[in-house]
Amino acid sequence: MSSKNKIVVLSGAGISAESGIPTFRDANGLWEGYDVMDVATPEGWAKNPKMVLDFYNQRRRAVLDAHPNAGHFALAELEEDFEVSIVTQNIDNLHEKAGSSKVLHLHGEILKSQSSVDENLVYPIDGWEIKWGETCEKGSQLRPNVVWFGEAVPLFDRAIMEASFADIFVVVGTSMQVYPAAQLVDFISENVPIYVIDPKKPDMMGQKYDFHFIEKKASEGLIELKNILLKN
Template identity: 40%
Template structure:
């Protein structure tokens, strides 16, 4: 099957990656819905909603601060670096559900963070918004204006940043190849991006150790971890 797609992939002018927690799992960052996923251990309604935040901001911040420390201590893996390497030869756009910034740290420049960034912090009142890599001395942290700061991530019940989402749709509709790596494709609206690409006639490639809800829509499914499959896939595209 791959041989029949090889020419289309090699001739592609624009390649879009849609990435999820699976690509960062091998950097030591837990997924949310896998066998060892975070939502099997923690209730997202108590930790990842705006209501939970205002009800107990200290508790929510304790959890996010621990995650921030783990993420800041993690390093990009071979999957992240493979995508960054491909971008030196092709027009590559990354549409990621991840909030860890590992794509950028691997060298990728064109990254749209659909769900925000855990490294970026914003104020709940004023327009303060900045990347902060140090630990906070007290939780919840306060802005200079006196109001509580929060992670600049999209919580359950919140909409995606409209400018980011609009750009993501545009890229999905205009790509020749879309590679979906490390995502179960169950979170809306990010799971609609392959449909936009398919409507444009793009080749859809899935990289995931497990079958997903959209596997039957793929032109090729690679049942392997991203850190293993992506370097091999990229090397084939570059030949």
């Protein structure tokens, strides 16, 4: 077992937004002009799989061109002094690009494909495109390896396990409105400090927790947090 204190980070779209990756959806339920229900549900896939493939191919292209920002690097640098485990709602690979070694993708990974009949068949994608007609070993069309609305979140139990062992918990780039991820705080041990980085202080439920708010955007806030933790 590591003798280092364990930091568990729940990260969301706000940290990737600073690297130029648009956040998942705006107030109208749109994602870059598309109705979320058309491109992020099993029903949307059943209705128009070619459009869904094209949508994620374009997102994947943007991810491949994106670079980690100071927030991603601050988290990676914390591994020198802490055991750091990142549970992310993001489907990009910016945490890994920055050097973080332990990243759990709750909502899947856009740089991988999966079988449309067996979620356990997952493959790396060479380049930016899943082509229509590309199939898994069972002969079904490959789809993005992304958890859509209405689908189970298979890695949530592992995320709960990570949260339950946290000595310090960090929330960054997420409004804590997306479930089940928002429930992770319920599995943190009592008296574990929770640092919430958000330019607009979110309404965090359950004041029994030891909340510390850093009202800054993700990159600035994570640099500040790193300095706080290293001082302590």
